[in-house]
Amino acid sequence: MQKIIVLNSKGGCGKTTIATNIASYYAQQGMKTALMDYDPQGSSTRWLSLRPKEKETIFGVQASSQPGSTQTRAFQLRLPPGTERVVIDAPAGITGQDLVNFVCQVDIILIPVLPSPIDIHAATGFIKDLLLVGKIRNHGVRVAVLANRVRENTLVYQSLKKFLNSLKLPLIASLRDTQHYVQAAERGIGVHELWIKRAEQDLLQWQHILAWLEDSRAELIARQRHVP
Ligand SMILES: Nc1ncnc2c1ncn2[C@@H]1O[C@H](COP(=O)(O)OP(=O)(O)O)[C@@H](O)[C@H]1O
Numbered sequence: 001m002q003k004i005i006v007l008n009s010k011g012g013c014g015k016t017t018i019a020t021n022i023a024s025y026y027a028q029q030g031m032k033t034a035l036m037d038y039d040p041q042g043s044s045t046r047w048l049s050l051r052p053k054e055k056e057t058i059f060g061v062q063a064s065s066q067p068g069s070t071q072t073r074a075f076q077l078r079l080p081p082g083t084e085r086v087v088i089d090a091p092a093g094i095t096g097q098d099l100v101n102f103v104c105q106v107d108i109i110l111i112p113v114l115p116s117p118i119d120i121h122a123a124t125g126f127i128k129d130l131l132l133v134g135k136i137r138n139h140g141v142r143v144a145v146l147a148n149r150v151r152e153n154t155l156v157y158q159s160l161k162k163f164l165n166s167l168k169l170p171l172i173a174s175l176r177d178t179q180h181y182v183q184a185a186e187r188g189i190g191v192h193e194l195w196i197k198r199a200e201q202d203l204l205q206w207q208h209i210l211a212w213l214e215d216s217r218a219e220l221i222a223r224q225r226h227v228p
């Protein structure tokens, strides 16, 4: 099982968009996929409720609310046996112990960043926190950043690249700003399920993310084999 969290302390950078697109891609590929919504705003739960019946099922977990009196937290968070991919949609503003708790339970952290000066500034602070507080490298979690809603190769974007280079974190992809994401979100699907010729450009951009996720999985399996 591979657990992927889409994380950034800032709202509106594309966490739900990335999480729902990854989940729908894996489901469409025939993998048993779960989507855990830790955000009280419930955007990915809503997306799941819009998902057409004929599309591959994604198991949804509403993880932001506390369980009712007849349920335990473990029961609330249970996944169907044989789940192959778990995608976690995180809320904005996670810091401190909450951040550590998330980091400890995942294999991969994806951080979407908008290429604006304000967002990059906030993201650099968040990433420093994550590396420090989350002790990522001790947990063997792989971290990558992706630029979202990119309009052009701006100077701002270059400064994000430079910062990530200094931390040896990869910038694995840039997703362009397009209504395709908005249209897909309204229909409970991902861009991989949109049959629009123009979305081909977006699928090409997604190839970088999917290839990196696959690499990370292969590396994790190799590492687990080497554990005595
Ligand atoms: N690449 C993109 N192109 C166009 N709109 C986007 C893109 N990514 C996200 N959006 C839109 O931006 C808004 C915020 O994205 P969302 O995924 O909800 O962010 P978050 O979960 O981090 O708050 C949403 O309306 C979403 O449809």
Ligand SMILES: [Mg+2]
Residues within 6 Å of the ligand: 015, 016, 017, 039, 043, 089
């Ligand atoms: Mg969200």
